[in-house]
Amino acid sequence: MKEIDARGLSCPQPVILLKQALADQPQTCKIWVDHPTARENTLRFAAHAGYKADILEQGGDVCLTLSKK
Amino acid sequence: MVGFDTSDDACVYRISGDLAMIQTVDFFPPMVDDPYLFGQIAACNALSDVYAMGGEPKLALNLLCVTSCLGKEVVGEILRGGADKALEAGCTISGGHTIEDPVPKYGLSVTGFAHPSEILRNTGARQGDVVVLTKPLGTGILLTALKADFIEMEQCREMFALMATLNAAAAQAARGLAVHACTDITGFGLLGHLYEMASGGDVTIRIQAGRLPLLPHAQEMAAMGMVPGGAYRNLEYVKPYLAVSPQVSRELLDIAGDPQTSGGLCFALPEEDARRLVQRLARRNIPAWVVGDVTAASSSVLELMT
Structure with a gap:
């Protein structure tokens, strides 16, 4: 599974990385973010690109596991 | 003063x-x-x-x-x-x-x-007023999208023209009208500034999401996650005072909280005066939109409805 670590990055950087990762439409993809803006925006992009997200929170970090709808 | x-x-x-x-x-x-x-x-x-x-x-x-x-x-x-x-x-x-x-x-x-x-204040909207806005919303979202290369400069032409437009004509058109409150829409977004406008008075401001003027591509870019951190902070700030109808899309809510750069003026004034304001502005080729109204205080200071 593709995995992106977008922790420490401010928006729109995490969404740019996610867009690149989803460009060839993988079945699944994992992205780590560490602030609410990145979490919300990556969730919006994932939904727009046709992915559903499982959200796992670990301390201040959030891991989104995306899979094709 | x-x-x-x-x-x-x-x-x-x-x-x-x-x-x-x-x-x-x-x-x-x-x-x-x-x-x-x-x-x-x-x-x-x-x-x-x-x-x-x-x-x-x-x-x-x-x-x-x-x-x-x-x-x-x-x-x-x-x-x-x-x-x-x-x-x-x-x-x-x-x-x-x-x-x-x-x-x-x-x-x-x-x-x-x-x-x-x-002198016009940002507080003091009264029951029976309507709310008029003089520039469309979405500059924060589009500027984020430009930074991310999700949108071309060419697609933002209207936004830049509006950001470089003085609010002088809008202000002059309001002279002599019974303006109860006025503010410019900037960093706190439409909802943040309307919260200030409603506070102090015993009123609720109701905004009709479907009437909000939007910059081209703002909705699409919001749906793609191009929402600036400031918009989330603004929405978080007004959350305790805001009731949102379930039919209002996430993107319209984002845009209502989006911080604006060189945004338009927002007036609260009686309906008849608002009609004259919109007419005066139309004669100067300046668009203006009635986006909501002011009612007696309900359980929320702000309502965003369809």
Whole structure:
């Protein structure tokens, strides 16, 4: 599974990385973010690109596991 | 006359029975590569606070932060943009101050004047008023999308033209009308500024999401996650006071919270006066939108409905 670590990055950087990762439409993809803006925006992009997200929170970090709808 | 307490757009000092002075300052880093356009936008944004208070800007001072690597030409273009907008506003730039800073910034400190009875406050919307907005929303979202290369400069042409448009004509058109509250829509987004407008009065402001004027591509870019952190912070701030109908889309809510750069004026005034305001603006080819109304206080200070 593709995995992106977008922790420490401010928006729109995490969404740019996610867009690149989803460009060839993988079945699944994992992205780590560490602030609410990145979490919300990556969730919006994932939904727009046709992915559903499982959200796992670990301390201040959030891991989104995306899979094709 | 107006100080810190109501988070108004500028402070107002009564000089005499028929003269009030309005003082404001605003500056920020570039949001666009073109230095002339940046200068124009920064000046429009700073001058806007005087218009939002019901005054005319008369004197301004440049505030400039530059890196040593920024060429003389670029600095000259920023200042030319500011000077052109000040000239258009009938405002004299009489000096300024420049310092070295790793992040360039530009803006103005502006002094304006008005008759004390003409001062417009950001609070005081009354039951029966309607809410009129003079520029479409979505600059924060589109600027984020530009930064991410999700959108082309060419697709944002309308936004840049509007950001470099003075709120002078909108303010002049409101003269003589029964404006109960006025503010310019900037960093707190439409909802943040309307929260201020409703506070103090025992009222609720109801916004019809479907009537909100939107910049082209703003909805699409919000859906793609191009929502700036400021929009989330604004929405978080108004959350305890805001009721949102379930039918309102997430994107429209994002846009209602989106921080605006050099946004439009927002007026609360009686329906008949609002009709005249919109007509006057239409004659000057300035669009204006009635986006909501003011009712007796309900359980929420703000309502966003379909």
